[in-house]
Each structure stands twice: as C-alpha cells, then as structure tokens.
Amino acid sequence: MSWIFLLFAGISEILWSTAMKLSDGFSKVGWAVITVVGLITSMLCLLQAVKHLSFSLAYPIWTGIGAVGSVLVGVILFHDKFSTATWFFVALLIVAIIGIKMTAGE
Known part of the structure; x- marks a missing residue:
C-alpha cells in the first residue's frame, strides 16, 4: 500500500506543478485552488x-516521478523543446530511480 501512496504522491506533484503553471501567478483562482489541493494531497x-x-528511498522516487x-x-x-542531451539526462534520471528501488532492500 505504501508504494501506491508513493505513486499517488508523485502524480499529485505533477498535478500541482502543472496547475501552478496554469494559474498564471495564482491570478486564475481555479488553477490556484488545484495547485494547493494537489500540493496538500502530494504531501499527505x-x-x-x-x-x-x-x-531515503521514498523521497528520491517521489521527486523523480514529479521531475520526469x-x-x-x-x-x-506546453510544447517545451529539449535537446538530445536533455532527453539523455531524463533517461538517466529514470534509470537512477529504478536503481534506487532495486538496491534499497525494501
């Protein structure tokens, strides 16, 4: 069950960070509310x-899910453009998350 909570924490992090971008500096109240609710959900x-x-296992995986x-x-x-090098480092982050999980002994 803890892994499910960790997955939802990571997904909630993606939700709140996206909503924060869409809130336009918290000037769009609906997106601002989603940001706060998503942040609280992620933390809980x-x-x-x-x-x-x-x-030491949960935190890097949570941040990795959010980052990727x-x-x-x-x-x-948002149609962000990334170089091949950027994609390489995103892939490296994914490998690091998997490595942390596989070697943690949980």
Whole structure:
C-alpha cells in the first residue's frame, strides 16, 4: 500500500506543478485552488508512504516521478523543446530511480 501512496504522491506533484503553471501567478483562482489541493494531497500521500518505506528511498522516487512527469507535461502540454542531451539526462534520471528501488532492500 505504501508504494501506491508513493505513486499517488508523485502524480499529485505533477498535478500541482502543472496547475501552478496554469494559474498564471495564482491570478486564475481555479488553477490556484488545484495547485494547493494537489500540493496538500502530494504531501499527505508522501507522509503515508514514509510510514512504511525508508525516507531515503521514498523521497528520491517521489521527486523523480514529479521531475520526469513534469518534463513530459512540459513537452506535451506546453510544447517545451529539449535537446538530445536533455532527453539523455531524463533517461538517466529514470534509470537512477529504478536503481534506487532495486538496491534499497525494501
């Protein structure tokens, strides 16, 4: 169950960071509310995850999910452009997340 909480924490991080971008400096109230709700949800899910997972495992995976997800949202929704080198480092981040999980002993 902790892994599910960690996954939802990461997805919520992607949600709130995307909503923050769409809130236009919190001038669009609906997106600002989604930002705050997503942030709180992300923190609460992370809190539940670290009850049974080590912090040194959960935190980097949570930030990695958010980082990779935000890159994908940036490319898909906001048409961000990245170089081949940038994609290489995103792939490296994914490999690092998998490596942390595989070697953590949880």
